Amino acid sequence: MRTLLEIRNLSVGIERGKEVIPAVRNVNLDIGSGEIVCLVGGSGSGKTVTSLAVLRLIDYEGGRITGGEILFQEEDIASLAQQEMNGIRGRKIAMVTQDPMTALNPVFTIGNQFVEVIRKHKSVSRSEAWNEAIGLLEKVHIPEPASRMKQYPLELSGGMLQRVAIALALACQPELLIADEPTTALDVTIQAQILNLLLELRAEEGMSILFITHDLAVAAEIADKVAVMHEGSIVEQGTALEIFAFPGHWYTKSLVQSKHDLLTSSASDENRQDDEIILEAEGISKVFPLKSKPFQPKKYVQAVDEVSLYIRKGETLGLVGESGSGKSTLGKLLVSLQEADSGQILYRGKDVTGGTKREKKELRKNTQVVFQDTFSALNPRWKVEEIIGEPLRVHTRLSKGEIRERVEEVLQLVDLDPASRTRYPHEFSGGQRQRINIARAIILHPEFLLLDEAVSALDLAVQSKVIELLKKLQQEMGLSYVFMAHGLDVVRDISHRIGVMYLGRIVEIAPAEELFTKPAHPYTKALLEANPTIDLDHKRKRHVLHGEIPSPVNPPAGCHFHTRCPLATEKCRLEAPAMELLIGERAVACHYPLEKKERVELLR
Amino acid sequence: MLYVLSRFGMAAGVILGSVTLVFIIVNILPGDVATLLAGDDVPTETVNQLREELGLDRPLISQYLDYIAGLFQGDLGTSYANSEPVLDRLLDNLGPTLALTISSMIVAIVLGLILGILSAVYQNKLLDGIIRVLSLIGVSTPNFWIGILLIWIFSVQLHLLPSIGNGSFEQLILPSIGLGITGAGVITRLIRNSILEASNEPFIRSLRGKGIGQRAILFKHILRHALIPAVTMVGMIFGEMLAGSVVTETVFSRQGLGRLIVDAIDQKDIPIIQGAILFTAAFYVVINMLVDISYRYIDPRIRLNEK
Structure with missing residues (x-):
């Protein structure tokens, strides 16, 4: 195989005022023609800076190449003029970025x-x-x-x-495609489609791909060769098999290990504390009207459609599904941040839909929320102690000193230094900011926490630490969670039970392990198969779900999933399946639940 | 289409509201019109007679309704001062004011665009610094003072341009610069900021990654984004120019709506004041309506979001 791109001792610095801060140090990387090389690492590890240096776009973003060579087809492009680079960019080297x-x-x-x-x-x-x-x-x-x-x-x-x-x-039929986290912003099902597309294009066009990702599993799915970056250097590189089966460097080992941990441990093995039901939804629905033109029938989005579920004390209920499936709306209904159009929400057996202002306030005290964006959830002009102490000022009549005491206590509980109470949100990292969000959510000792993509924006290592913290708090305080995330492995790790949503309905709900090992709904199975894994034996055997989630304005009749289901029959097209209990706590809404082996085969 | 219609409805509402407001204000101001018009040393009967002739003895509400009804027939009343129809006087003065505001607008837009682009391209360089200081001066200096300064430099010292009067193109140059310079400063600062902001959009990186040259990116992609806030601003600047024309026309001794209003207020010539305000409001509303409609063509997102 001919070598297409050779990066030799590349160093890149970012200009900060008069200083030049090194961002990438002595990177060596070869990409052969037709080869897919994955650059893996956490945020700030220098992956994107390296790729921008190869395209020489770093010059426009306050950086500069401080040493080394970038040989593309044996020409050093590190020293070319931008004018000449414009003939190479887009024609010979092309780029795909994260957020389409x-x-x-x-x-x-x-x-x-x-x-x-x-x-x-x-x-x-x-x-x-x-x-x-x-x-x-x-x-x-x-x-x-x-x-x-x-x-x-x-x-x-x-x-x-x-x-x-x-x-x-x-x-322009480029020879090298640089793809910077091209699937990170997408659902797992769509991610699987895009990964397959890239593999297909590589085979057809014979182009090389430099694929940048923070997700080891995605790298395992697609890479011929993997290079692991950490703090600006490549710490290890080798074939995908070498890296994932026999990681050498400690950083690689810890990455691989934390991914394995997610897969082996699951909350459903652990004992739940209680059988008492904290929160219950009975047939709740929510529609949003769309803006429409006069003299035309008004259109509605059915965001949540007749959903029933319950959450026990000390239990985590995971919710998974593609974007647009109604997870977030369901979450907001559960904590009364939005009113349901019909159905009931029961908090400790008492109906809380349409309560008075005072009842709402009492409910808010016991049901708290943590969202995805750690930064916009915190007022940037407030000190941490003001942020975390605010619920106390709203709901209690504690004195200033008492509030400070409680704030320090709760900071300790989320493993932050109590002295950091006088600092501002921007002084913290993403993981620490999420701890502040969690601290604010638990300071009133609530019983229920809605975690809407609460760890999705964090790096893998940070993510697993926050998950650990959430588990610890659950143990200590008997908290109940509803946990949503687009990464299926995280949901599996933290949840006791998992509900799968599709177009506003829950199609399957089951204990976490059972759901992952024996999915009953074809959609659940498709989701699981789309989920990338670092288990190389399973590589590229997956069935890919065709098409995209249909519009919730005109959902398909009968079973919503029939348009994408390989098992669909006339019955599925006409009649919506009801939720039926299989065994124990497993329930599924499907005319042909996948218990028999032949159905599994049929799906393949 | 529906959007355009609803904009027309809103525009009509704004005009009616401003007419009403002005009607109320001029009528509750102190000073009796009839007494003022009749002059000193006139017997009370004459003043009363005059008041009756002008219809000023009727209740305010019926005066108001008559006025509104007249508007719909194109009748803006007659001037108290010289009994000319108000509409004729307004139309006589409209031309010079239009010429002044339009040429000032051109000064503001052309200067603002050029300086704004230069300032952004040479961000944090010397040229950028100079332009930023100049635009700050432009924004913060009252335009009558700029007008006086311009007259002193170009007419008194250099004898290059005429300082007063209207009619010729030369006579338009100094007033347009004087009135346009504030707008130019505002637009410069806005264009600079929105260009810099748009340059950080992720798609700009993608475009560079496709080998598109700097110049094409700036003029085709960035500028189109930067224009959206600038167009909004143009609508607002237009309003300020109409207000500014009152002063500028006085400084440069120009004929125009601004001067007309000032004189009419002196004489408490209510029909003229009302008519001139009506014209100005209508102007302002029409310009801003055009601005709102033009967004939809600059930025398809606005159009699509309504679907």
């Missing part, structure tokens, strides 16, 4: 963005470029490409846009 929603200019149509790039690098007419673009969209399996060309980016879903972004990168 922001990667395209929102004010131009998809078609215009293709035409601009194609005509920059090839001398073709506008209509030739337009037709070429349609071909590219076909290549990435976008349905009705001709009409997509005339649409604006915000009219497409995230998964579709990432396909568009990939097609745009392929416009």
Whole structure:
């Protein structure tokens, strides 16, 4: 195999005022033609800086290459002028970024963005470029490409846009594709589709891919070769098998270990403290009206559709499902941040829907929320003690001294230094800020915590520490959680029971281990199979769920899932299956639950 | 289409509201019109007679309703001062004011765009510093003072341009600069900031990654984003220019709506005041309506979000 890109002793510095802070040190990396190399590491490890240096985009972002060579087809591009780089970028080396929603200019149509790039690098007419673009969209399996060309980016879903972004990168048949976390912002099912697409394109076009990810499992799915970055250096590199089966460096070991820990331990093995039911929902529904034109029937989004569930004291109920499945809305209904349109929410057996202001306040005291974005959840102009102490000022009549005492106590409980109470949110890391959020949520000794993607924005290592903390608090305080995350492994790790949501309905609910080992709903099975794993034996055998989650404005009749289900029959198209208890605590809403082996085979 | 219609409805509401407000204000101000018009040393009967002739003895509400009814027929009343129809006097003065505001607007937009772009491109360099100081001066200096300064430099010292009057193009230059310079400062600062902000959008990185050159990125992609807040600002600056024209027209001894209002207030010529305010409000509303409608063509997101 010919070597396409050779990075030799690359060092990159970021300019901060007059200083140059080293961000990447002595990186050596080879990419052969047709090879997929994964750069793995936590945030701030220098992965993205390295990739920007290869494209020489780092020059525009306050950085500069301080040493080393970047040999692309035996030419050192580290010293080329930007003018010359413009002939290489997009033509020979192309890039796909993380968030497809922001990667395209929102004010131009998809078609215009293709035409601009194609005509920059090839001398073709506008209509030739337009037709070429349609071909590219076909290549990435976008349905009705001709009409997509005339649409604006915000009219497409995230998964579709990432396909568009990939097609745009392929416009000039580049030899190297740099993909920076291209699937991180997507659902697991869509992630699996995009990973398959990249593998397929590699096979067809023979291009090399430098794939950057923080997720070891994604790397295991796609990589030929893996390089692990930590604090600006590559600490270890080798074939995927070498890295995942026999990690050498301590950092790699800890990464692999924490991923394995997630898979082996599960909260459902541990004893629950109590059988007392804290929170219960009975057939709750929520619809949101859409803006509509006059003289046309009003349209509604059915966000939550007749959901019933219960949460015991000291129990964690996990919720999984693609975005748009209604998880977040369900969570908000449970803690009365939004009113349900119908159905009941029972807190300790008492109906709390439509209560008075005072009842609501009492309920808020006992049901608290932690969200995903650690920064925007904290007032940047308040000190930590003011933030954490605020619930006490609202709900109790404690004196200043008593509040300070409680704040210090609770800071200790979340493993933060009590002295840090006088600092401001921006002085903390993401993981620490989430601890502050948790501290504020538990200071009133609530019984129930809604954790809406509470660990999703954190690095793997930090994430597992926050999970540990949540488990510890649950043990000590008997807290009940509803936990939502798009990473299935985390949900499995922390949850006693897991509910799977699809288009506003819960389609399956079961103890965590049982759900993962013996899924009963075809959708659950598809989700699990889409979930990337570092277990190399299972690599690339998965069944990929076709298409995307349908619009909740016009959900399919009968079983919502029938449009994507390989087992669907006439009955599924006509009749919505009711939730039925299988055994113990397992319930599923499916006409053909997957218990028999042949159904499993059929699915394959 | 529905959007445009609803904008028209709102515009009509704003105009009616401002007419009503002005009607109330001029009528509760101290000073009796009839006494003022009749002059000193006139017997009370004459004043009363005059009051009756002008219809000022009727209750305010019926005066108001008559006035509104007149508006719908294109009748803005007659001037108290010289009995000319108000509409004619307004139309006579409209042309010079329009010429002044439009040319000031051109000064503001052209200067603002050029300086704003230069300032952003040379961010934190010497040129940027100079432009930022200049735009700050422009924003914070009252335009009558700039006007006086311009007259002193270009007319008194250099004898380059005429300082007063209207009619020729040369006579328009100094007033337009004087009135436009505040707007230019505001636009410069806004364009600079929004260019710098748009440069940090992730899609700009993607575009560079596709080999698109700096210049194309700036003029095609960044500028289009930067224009959205600037267009809003243009609508607001227009309002300030109308207000500023009152002073500028006085400083440069120009004919125009601004001067007309000032004179009318001196004479308590209520129909003229009301008519001039009506014109100004209508102007302002129409410009801002155009601004609102133009967004939808600059930024398709606004159009699509309504679907």
